[in-house]
Amino acid sequence: MKDEEPTPEELREAEALARALDGAPSEAAPPPEALETAALLRHGGGELDPARAQALAAKLRAEVRPRPRRRWWPVLVPLALGVAVMVILPSALLLRSRQLPPSIVSSAGLPAPTAALLTAQAEAARGRERALGALDAQMRSYRRALFARLQERGR
Amino acid sequence: MKRLLALVLLFACSSRRPDWAVTVAQGHSEADHLLDSGNRAGARAVLEAIVAGAPDTGGETRRVLLQDTLFRLARLALDEHDAAAAARHADAGLALGGEDDLFVANLLVVRGAAHEARGESALALDVYQRALRINEALLQKTVSPP
Numbered sequence: 001m002k003d004e005e006p007t008p009e010e011l012r013e014a015e016a017l018a019r020a021l022d023g024a025p026s027e028a029a030p031p032p033e034a035l036e037t038a039a040l041l042r043h044g045g046g047e048l049d050p051a052r053a054q055a056l057a058a059k060l061r062a063e064v065r066p067r068p069r070r071r072w073w074p075v076l077v078p079l080a081l082g083v084a085v086m087v088i089l090p091s092a093l094l095l096r097s098r099q100l101p102p103s104i105v106s107s108a109g110l111p112a113p114t115a116a117l118l119t120a121q122a123e124a125a126r127g128r129e130r131a132l133g134a135l136d137a138q139m140r141s142y143r144r145a146l147f148a149r150l151q152e153r154g155r
Numbered sequence: 156m157k158r159l160l161a162l163v164l165l166f167a168c169s170s171r172r173p174d175w176a177v178t179v180a181q182g183h184s185e186a187d188h189l190l191d192s193g194n195r196a197g198a199r200a201v202l203e204a205i206v207a208g209a210p211d212t213g214g215e216t217r218r219v220l221l222q223d224t225l226f227r228l229a230r231l232a233l234d235e236h237d238a239a240a241a242a243r244h245a246d247a248g249l250a251l252g253g254e255d256d257l258f259v260a261n262l263l264v265v266r267g268a269a270h271e272a273r274g275e276s277a278l279a280l281d282v283y284q285r286a287l288r289i290n291e292a293l294l295q296k297t298v299s300p301p
Contacts, residue, residue, distance in 0.1 A: 110219065113257045118294045121257070124264045125286040127271060127279065135264070136230060140187060142257075143223065147180035150216060154176065 109153065111145040114138070175213070179205050179220045186227065195231060202228050215253075222248040222258040229265040238272035241265055260289040 117138040123131030225248035232240035245266035263286035270279035
């Protein structure tokens with residue numbers, strides 16, 4: 001994860017620390033621990049071993065270096081999208097299903113006629129009057145299946 | 156009779172409602188009961204109310220349900236030896252168009268029977284043949300589905 005640019009406040013603190021190291025006054029206050037170390041380096045620097053003083057200065061800089069701010073969007077954006085999908089999608093589907101009239105059903109979605117029904121129809125189409133009664137009876141059964149299918153699709 | 160009147164009133168009030176298909180289902184069921192009890196006129200009234208209450212739009216389901224109801228009305232007319240009414244109902248159903256499916260074939264069957272009842276043998280034969288062609292295609296699909 002890439003560090004972000006320091007904030008103005010962090011820059012002011014860093015500047016104040018640099019001034020504290022130089023012994024100059026500053027408007028912004030660096031952290032107390034950094035001030036103590038800076039004073040130690042500034043006033044006791046001559047008594048310290050140069051290598052030790054350099055190490056302390058490096059530690060001090062590391063301590064006051066602006067901490068990278070946590071990026072929230074890589075976590076929150078997918079989370080928000082997930083919540084949106086979980087909430088909005090079912091709602092949209094529900095709304096859509098309510099808007100759909102039960103009439104939008106293609107004939108391909110209708111129940112297939114049985115062989116008995118088609119046989120009765122063929123007999124009636126050959127002009128056999130009695131076959132019309134058989135066709136009526138078969139259509140009653142088919143109609144029940146048809147309405148059951150339409151009811152399923154209307155839900 | 157009160158039950159029948161209530162049902163007809165329901166159809167009249169339910170026109171253009173989105174649950175027309177449900178109303179049609181109830182109507183056909185009621186028509187079955189009325190026919191079984193010998194009340195042909197009552198069944199006809201219910202079926203006619205279904206047609207009158209049909210919404211203006213509704214796609215395939217509207218077509219299918221209307222064609223089936225008109226088929227039943229044509230059948231009733233044939234049973235009452237009213238070939239002209241049977242022809243009228245069948246023509247109204249066929250005018251709704253649609254694919255060569257079960258409902259169109261049924262209407263062709265009753266249209267042929269109406270021709271036959273009026274002595275129009277050539278016309279009857281022509282219409283019956285159209286019905287048989289559709290019937291054969293449907294049977295083919297039923298026997299060997301894709």
